[in-house]
Amino acid sequence: MLLNVIKEQRNNTLLIRLIGAIDEDVQFESVVGLVPQEIIVSCREIPRINSIGVKAWMKYFQALRQKGVKFTFIECSTAIVEQFNLISNLISGGTVESIYVPFSCTKCKSELIGLFKCEDLKKSGFTLPSLTCSKCSGPVVFDDIPEEYFRFLQR
Amino acid sequence: MKDFVLLISKTPEDRTFVERAAQIAGIPVRVVDSIESAGKVFQAGEIPQAVFLDLPEERSYREFDQLVNAQSRQFQEALLSDRLHFLISQNIDECPYLIAGPYAGNILKRSRALEHGGEHYGRILQGTLSQRGPELLGTEFKNRGGVTREFVLGRTIEKQSAIEKVRDLFVEHGFLGRVAEVIATAADELLMNAMFDAPVDGAGHQIYSKVDRSTDLQLVGRHAVKMVVGFDGAYGAVSVVDSFGSLERTKLLKHVLKLYKDDTYHLGTEVAGAGIGLASVFQLGGSLFFFSEQRKKTEVIAFFKRAETFREYRGHFRFLTMQFR
Ligand SMILES: [Zn+2]
Numbered sequence: 114m115l116l117n118v119i120k121e122q123r124n125n126t127l128l129i130r131l132i133g134a135i136d137e138d139v140q141f142e143s144v145v146g147l148v149p150q151e152i153i154v155s156c157r158e159i160p161r162i163n164s165i166g167v168k169a170w171m172k173y174f175q176a177l178r179q180k181g182v183k184f185t186f187i188e189c190s191t192a193i194v195e196q197f198n199l200i201s202n203l204i205s206g207g208t209v210e211s212i213y214v215p216f217s218c219t220k221c222k223s224e225l226i227g228l229f230k231c232e233d234l235k236k237s238g239f240t241l242p243s244l245t246c247s248k249c250s251g252p253v254v255f256d257d258i259p260e261e262y263f264r265f266l267q268r
Numbered sequence: 269m270k271d272f273v274l275l276i277s278k279t280p281e282d283r284t285f286v287e288r289a290a291q292i293a294g295i296p297v298r299v300v301d302s303i304e305s306a307g308k309v310f311q312a313g314e315i316p317q318a319v320f321l322d323l324p325e326e327r328s329y330r331e332f333d334q335l336v337n338a339q340s341r342q343f344q345e346a347l348l349s350d351r352l353h354f355l356i357s358q359n360i361d362e363c364p365y366l367i368a369g370p371y372a373g374n375i376l377k378r379s380r381a382l383e384h385g386g387e388h389y390g391r392i393l394q395g396t397l398s399q400r401g402p403e404l405l406g407t408e409f410k411n412r413g414g415v416t417r418e419f420v421l422g423r424t425i426e427k428q429s430a431i432e433k434v435r436d437l438f439v440e441h442g443f444l445g446r447v448a449e450v451i452a453t454a455a456d457e458l459l460m461n462a463m464f465d466a467p468v469d470g471a472g473h474q475i476y477s478k479v480d481r482s483t484d485l486q487l488v489g490r491h492a493v494k495m496v497v498g499f500d501g502a503y504g505a506v507s508v509v510d511s512f513g514s515l516e517r518t519k520l521l522k523h524v525l526k527l528y529k530d531d532t533y534h535l536g537t538e539v540a541g542a543g544i545g546l547a548s549v550f551q552l553g554g555s556l557f558f559f560s561e562q563r564k565k566t567e568v569i570a571f572f573k574r575a576e577t578f579r580e581y582r583g584h585f586r587f588l589t590m591q592f593r
Contacts, residue, residue: 134428138482160449161450161452161456163453163456163545164457164545164548165460192446195548195552199552215446217579222577224445256578256579258579258582258583
């Protein structure tokens with residue numbers, strides 16, 4: 114599946130939604146095209162990224178940074194959060210505004226995700242509120258290792 | 269070589285783990301609680317089939333190194349790193365001495381549930397003792413009620429659809445979606461390594477290392493790449509085989525292990541690529557078994573625990589096994 118890009122103009126800022134796996138076929142420059150001085154990148158629909166995709170990502174965003182473009186990552190999928198944790202400079206000088214946090218339902222065992230603002234997570238000391246399952250209303254619990262999943266926010 | 273496995277550890281969980289693993293492999297275990305006691309076993313001229321060593325700190329590693337150096341050359345050659353299994357609780361990046369030293373063969377990272385992993389590791393141990401290779405996804409796997417599926421790729425551009433199928437298969441067989449994505453990424457990295465890194469010319473130089481990874485190459489003859497995926501209820505596995513046998517221990521250590529200098533990688537765009545893929549598979553809970561028969565074949569198998577939650581999956585013990593023939 115090739116990476117699909119949807120662009121939406123929001124006031125002075127361009128919102129870029131990246132959809133699909135990021136791998137060797139990704140040509141960020143040609144699919145994204147010209148960008149203004151400020152962009153928001155939604156990473157909600159990136160299910161995975163391979164090592165060649167990581168390389169392309171860093172090359173693209175580091176070049177944007179050098180051109181003085183300000184970029185903010187929002188709605189980062191669990192796959193992107195994992196890579197932010199593994200590769201310290203993958204954020205490439207951008208800002209991470211919000212991430213998806215994984216949960217597991219203790220009753221029906223469903224895998225669920227919840228969107229959180231990074232600022233709020235930091236302020237709460239990474240304490241998550243009590244939530245219920247959207248499928249069976251059972252109680253849900255955070256489903257990862259806190260010191261690993263939130264590591265990039267504590268650097 | 270004597271028919272026993274030697275465990276050097278004071279920890280009861282290590283004992284439970286190794287005893288079960290050795291039972292599966294059909295070899296008796298001898299347990300000693302110190303490197304000094306292991307020295308007495310070695311002095312009696314007894315060379316074990318495999319040694320499991322608890323490595324709580326660098327001092328133990330140095331002590332073991334001294335012990336090995338004090339033995340005859342014949343002993344040292346018999347007890348190659350392929351036969352050593354190090355048990356660690358810390359992260360691999362906290363053991364630079366192990367990676368830099370000459371013994372890095374098989375590394376097991378403990379978890380709270382180590383004692384339950386013995387059965388699985390028993391089959392890995394069997395694979396390390398076999399001349400022919402692991403054969404973990406062969407008949408033995410099916411005899412345990414496992415399911416396997418084979419993919420033969422004719423061109424490099426068939427990789428993406430193959431890994432999408434791998435992802436879907438694991439979801440169908442009850443793996444968490446998030447784990448299935450990690451497995452798909454592992455399949456992706458293993459395939460890329462087999463397609464682009466493994467092929468070498470007669471002089472041993474890589475043929476495609478500089479070629480763009482999106483290039484459409486025909487995978488015929490020696491360049492054919494086979495992938496087998498399987499699940500046996502408790503574990504899922506992805507195996508990729510190439511016919512070059514060009515994997516080298518030093519390169520593997522450099523790529524997969526030496527990147528662990530910090531708690532995270534700080535990558536320059538020029539070095540990103542080779543190696544980080546497999547390193548991140550390990551970091552994200554996968555275990556890796558590398559088997560290379562020089563100039564004949566390399567098989568790399570990634571294993572993933574089936575679990576109800578990602579937390580349980582991540583908490584499972586992991587291993588890196590390297591076997592060179
Ligand atoms: Zn539920």
